[in-house]
Amino acid sequence: MRRKPERRRSRTSPRPDAVLVPPFAWKVEALGSAGDGLARPLDPSNGTDVAFISLTAPGDVVLAQPSAQGRARLVEVMIPAPERVPPPCGLFGVCGGCTLQHLPLSWIQTWKKNRIQDGLQKAGATTLPSISVVATAPSTRRRADLAVRQQGTALVIGLHRRGGDVVDLTECHVLHPDILKLLPPLRDLFPRLDLFRREAELAINLLDTGPDLLIVSKHDASPRDRERLADFARAHGIPRIAGKQPGPKEEPEILAQVGAPRIAFAGVDVEPPPGAFLQASREGEAAIQQAVVAALPRIPGRKAHVVELHAGCGTLTFPLAEHVRVEAYEGHRGATRALQRAATGHRVEAHQRDLDRQPLNTRELGTALAVVLDPPYGGAGLQMQALLDAKPTTLIYVSCNPQMLFRDATRLLACGYTIDAVTVVDQFLWSAEIETVCRFSRKTTR
Numbered sequence: 001m002r003r004k005p006e007r008r009r010s011r012t013s014p015r016p017d018a019v020l021v022p023p024f025a026w027k028v029e030a031l032g033s034a035g036d037g038l039a040r041p042l043d044p045s046n047g048t049d050v051a052f053i054s055l056t057a058p059g060d061v062v063l064a065q066p067s068a069q070g071r072a073r074l075v076e077v078m079i080p081a082p083e084r085v086p087p088p089c090g091l092f093g094v095c096g097g098c099t100l101q102h103l104p105l106s107w108i109q110t111w112k113k114n115r116i117q118d119g120l121q122k123a124g125a126t127t128l129p130s131i132s133v134v135a136t137a138p139s140t141r142r143r144a145d146l147a148v149r150q151q152g153t154a155l156v157i158g159l160h161r162r163g164g165d166v167v168d169l170t171e172c173h174v175l176h177p178d179i180l181k182l183l184p185p186l187r188d189l190f191p192r193l194d195l196f197r198r199e200a201e202l203a204i205n206l207l208d209t210g211p212d213l214l215i216v217s218k219h220d221a222s223p224r225d226r227e228r229l230a231d232f233a234r235a236h237g238i239p240r241i242a243g244k245q246p247g248p249k250e251e252p253e254i255l256a257q258v259g260a261p262r263i264a265f266a267g268v269d270v271e272p273p274p275g276a277f278l279q280a281s282r283e284g285e286a287a288i289q290q291a292v293v294a295a296l297p298r299i300p301g302r303k304a305h306v307v308e309l310h311a312g313c314g315t316l317t318f319p320l321a322e323h324v325r326v327e328a329y330e331g332h333r334g335a336t337r338a339l340q341r342a343a344t345g346h347r348v349e350a351h352q353r354d355l356d357r358q359p360l361n362t363r364e365l366g367t368a369l370a371v372v373l374d375p376p377y378g379g380a381g382l383q384m385q386a387l388l389d390a391k392p393t394t395l396i397y398v399s400c401n402p403q404m405l406f407r408d409a410t411r412l413l414a415c416g417y418t419i420d421a422v423t424v425v426d427q428f429l430w431s432a433e434i435e436t437v438c439r440f441s442r443k444t445t446r
């Protein structure tokens, strides 16, 4: 299989004034943690050691041109690896979303499992339980963060091209069809909105009650916008459309609401804030909930409680509360409010707290039957040191970033923990991202 030479200049392309080394042949030996092939020149006299090459597979022999330090740009696949498959999506390689569609999902799942196993062993795990892998299906992703751009005469909605402009998402094998079907009418809508001047960002969350939209724009919505958005919401079964200025501290404002935005966790209805964090798909969410609940220790009595850190709007809180009392902590104000409102009548106490600035201390953690943490991509920050000091007997760690998981596992294993349950959830299809649920246990001397 020969790939067409790339025409565009990628993020890793050399600066125009750099001296270009002509392309030469490489053998791809493995996949790196970001999903790029790790390759070595076929002819060692080329003087370069190893380099990462995007869109390649272990076993490929490729023609590639050294670009930035430690990287080369694929020119063509000369001899394809036996595992290679035709990418299902016509936008693969152009759109900045999927990175691994040239490999079968089953191969990627095994690679993810091996990566977690190797990383935990390197972190110091001398024994590991068998790792279960839960696969999720294509076309189920219910959260999309899209760019909206006026590009020449075209209004495009999609993901950024690798290192460049936005690729119109005319096809996608990851997103739920209920999100995809909104894109054509949204392409008609945006040019008619006063809040849209050449660019905006759009987050779509597929809730139980339909899509929930958050438009991020530097420009305010006019009264005419609000009418148009309300008409659009009614026409497309969208309960709520919110807007906000760019920036993490800016608060969303409801621009149109024609229904109740709701999502249920373990049968408990929650009204999440606009743009709320949700697990990538319903199936992925169910697999994580199941793994977390299965990792609970035996519950000694009704008074027992677990501490849940980074609780979001309650994805794990309400399934846990079916078994045990939950003290939940979350930093985002809107998410905490949603959780608090839904918690009435359930065994849940929800608190807003920035766990990086004010981590829970040994006294607060000490009496918990277990601690559940599900930190953001950047990791648990100072809270991890506080956990190492408090040493709860059971720590159920949900991770979307293997590097952080391995780093924290090294510290936990050195403190006397063992790992006795690991589940890998493949909810980020055709990408190198990995979701893992890991139970760390520590024997007490009591």
Ligand SMILES: C[S@@+](CC[C@H](N)C(=O)[O-])C[C@H]1O[C@@H](n2cnc3c(N)ncnc32)[C@H](O)[C@@H]1O
Binding pocket: 277, 278, 279, 310, 311, 312, 313, 314, 315, 316, 329, 330, 331, 332, 335, 353, 354, 355, 356, 357, 374, 375, 376, 377, 400
């Ligand atoms: C990976 S999400 C998990 C949310 C939830 N457990 C779920 O499954 O939907 C991480 C959560 O951590 C919260 N978070 C990020 N930084 C935080 C901090 N410094 N203190 C408390 N919560 C934080 C985010 O707002 C987000 O809700």
